[in-house]
Amino acid sequence: MKKLLTGNEAIARGAWEAGAVVCSAYPGTPSTEIIENAAKYTEMYAEWSPNEKVALEVGAGSSIAGGRSLVAMKHVGVNVAADPLFTLSYTGVNGGLVLISADDPGMHSSQNEQDNRHFGRAAKIPVLEPSDSQEAKDFTKIAFDLSENFDTPVMQRITTRVAHSQSLVELSDRQEPVLKEYQKNALKYVMIPAYARRRHIDVESRLEKLQEYAETTPLNRIEWNQTKIGVITNGITYQYVKEVLKDASILKLGMTFPLPRKLITEFSKKVDKLYVIEELEPFIEDYIKSWKIEVYGKNIFPMIGEILPETILEKMGEQSKNKNSLPVQAEPALNTPVRPPVLCPGCPHRGLFYVLNKLKVTVAGDIGCYTLGSLAPLNAIDTTICMGASIGAAMGMEKARGKDFARNLVAVIGDSTFIHSGITGLINTVYNQATTTTIILDNRTTGMTGHQDNPATGMTVKGDPIKEVDLVLLAKAVGVNRVVVVDPFDLEKLESVIKEELRAEEPSVIITKRKCALIEKNKDTTPCVVLNESCTGCMRCMRLGCPCIVKEGKKVRINSTQCVGCELCIHVCNSGAIGKEGQTNV
Amino acid sequence: MCATAEQSERKVKPMSDITNILIVGVGGQGTILASRVLSGAVQKIGQDVKVSEIHGMAQRGGSVVTQVRYGKEVASPIIPQGEADIILAFEKLEALRWLSYLKENGSILINDQRIDPMPVIMGAADYPADAIAAIRSLRKNVIVIDGLKIAIEAGNPKAVNVVLLGLLSKYLQIDKNVWLETLRETVPVKFLETNVKAFEAGWNS
Ligand code: SF4
Ligand code: SF4
Secondary structure (H helix, E strand, C coil): CEEEEEHHHHHHHHHHHCCCCEEEECCCCCCCHHHHHHCCCCCCEEEECCCHHHHHHHHHHHHHCCCCEEEEEEHHHHHHHHHHHHHHHHHCCCCCEEEEEEECCCCCCCCCCCCCHHHHHHHCCCEECCCCHHHHHHHHHHHHHHHHHHCCCEEEEEEHHHHHEEEEEECCCCCCCCCCCCCCCHHHHCCCHHHHHHHHHHHHHHHHHHHHHHHHCCCEEEECCCCCEEEEEEHHHHHHHHHHCCCCEEEEECEEECCCHHHHHHHHHHCCEEEEECCCCCHHHHHHHHCCCCCECCCCCCCCCCCCHHHHHHHHHCCCCCCCCCCCCCCCCCCCCCCCCCCCCCCCHHHHHHHHHHHCCEEECCCCHHHHHHCCCCCCCCECCCCCHHHHHHHHHHHHHCHHHHCCEEEEEEHHHHHHHHHHHHHHHHHCCCCCEEEEEECCCECCCCCECCCCCCECCCCCECCCCCHHHHHHHCCCCEEEEECCCCHHHHHHHHHHHHHCCCCEEEEEECCCCCCCCCCCCCCEEECCCCCCCCCCHHHHCCCCEEEECCEEEECCCCCCCCCHHHHHCCCCCEEECCCCCC | CCCHHHHHHHCCCCCCCCEEEEEEEECCCCHHHHHHHHHHHHHHCCCEEEEEECCHHHHCCCEEEEEEEEECCCCCCCCCCCCEEEEEECCHHHHHHCHHHEEEEEEEEEECCCCCCHHHHCCCCCCCCCHHHHHHHHCCEEEEECHHHHHHHCCCHHHHHHHHHHHHHCCCCCCHHHHHHHHHHHCCHHHHHHHHHHHHHHHHC
């Protein structure tokens, strides 16, 4: 039976069919749905780990113990997990270990667009790249076999378009999981220098064997057509090439590290002109050039952002005699204002950023929905670097500019991000005697990625209730004496707490605690309305950046179909011009 | 129901054997349900289908786009510019934004709703004065309906997306029963009745 699945659903299915027993991940777009779907199969253990490093370590342990293990993360997550990854390449596996790296060309929801094939090469492990959901499932299964046959972790790299596109997939049954025998083997699993030196030899010979495998595996295949143009391509780009360059011969690489040098050389000899069409880095191209083969690649195609079907048409148009009939359209410049994402109506973060903006505080920010606090009109964030960076960055600012600077400086970090990698930064502020104020935005969920649980929410990925991490006790345990919990909708209290903690010449933690508006069910959602005669047109409420409040002439109006009645605007208005619908005389 | 002749005339006769449909709107408008029912219906008539959605930041009131492509064999999940047979737009500004994806002779079905993006709210940009007129000046087949009004009349102001789906169904060569069957499989039972009503209202609009 064929089923329409996203690439992410297909990977979860592939792991299940391959008899995987343990799946772990930290949520991150575009990889999140892999573990969400894996968690639906009762036969597999699945978890949200606190961060990607822990996720990979869990996968490592499970693999060494003999079980097939799937670990998933977004591209920048692999940076976090790089430490175990590079050494796991040396230890190799027992049960198959597959790491999914979900890259995000075009940065649909990411802070950079790094190309993680470089990680595969650097760690000396094979990299597979599926181009649709069927392959996402099939390659996952192949990856488990490869992992066990070559004694190596395997990286399967997908991109947003593969992860989030749906296509039809032929389903199969689950293969009975076989726990491989566990044997203590210090030479293989204890990476002290003496043993690691021996394993490095194994890594190099494994790479040679993988190179041979690359020449013959069906993962890499040639689709012959006319030989005027030959295109070497990978992942989603293969589908675009197939669609828009109907006459070209294609060498489709399902395995992009290590590369099949002989196959590529042969292919190059049989075509008049050789192109490499790959998103982001010239990864394949650089190898081909190093083999002194003439090839067109990044001299034509962009290194930045996605390569779309129309890009291929446009760039090849001039090159190709068999110009496809599809026109690349140039509309007259349509004047369309952008529509950036905004904090949701009723978002608990809005009040905080309103106050921070009002107090003109320097804010070291972090990664989550609250990064949107950097956009107008809130304009409240000074830095966003990576998961957990806020606390360290604030500390560095204080150390560079002195204690006085810290009297007007905060770090803001979400609950999930704090657990991910903020806690170490907080320990550092205590240990190295900073006086920074850290604000933990506890909205009881991992919001940005679509509301996943985390150790501080009291729920697992399978929906089982557990004892949650007590953030207050945690902060106190690392030595922070001043810990305050405040409701971010209580603007007056929030402002006075922030002022007080900023004054304190010691580390302090403010926890703004309120559920994300999208998961809060017990609330009065009666919308608010503006009393036209009382509104003075001062535009104070506009500073909240609530998408429901719009200017109308010299005054404002609230869009009642969107408003969720959070009442924040009621508190901000000095003239008492806003009230709840039905409770005010409009 | 009016003349069937007129209806079949409106149906898309794709140039290639692939039909390309772009569904655009604003995060939170329910475009995902529409694409889910559409792709389900297409599967029922035995076509190959690919769907591409962009998640992430888009959820927070940003511009969202779903691409549905079906035919005998579909390779790319995304539609090249200028190749959409139909654009179903949940909002006027989004209709204008994605117009360049529409074929010269393609149809654009627009929900007559305005949702101001933050730059407009802030006064940093203007909402296009007459988006629909601008669209009409560039394309022939422009259909505009007031989805919210129709949804309210059908008894459920939240079912604008299903009204629009009903409208879309008129332009595709898929039997109405297939649509209703897919709708039944997709929406929760307790909302089924109002959703069927909304679909019918869109179909009759
Ligand atoms: S999802 Fe929740 S936390 Fe994120 S912007 Fe919306 S309300 Fe705020
Ligand atoms: S208009 Fe006011 S009450 Fe409604 S969501 Fe916005 S801030 Fe909250």
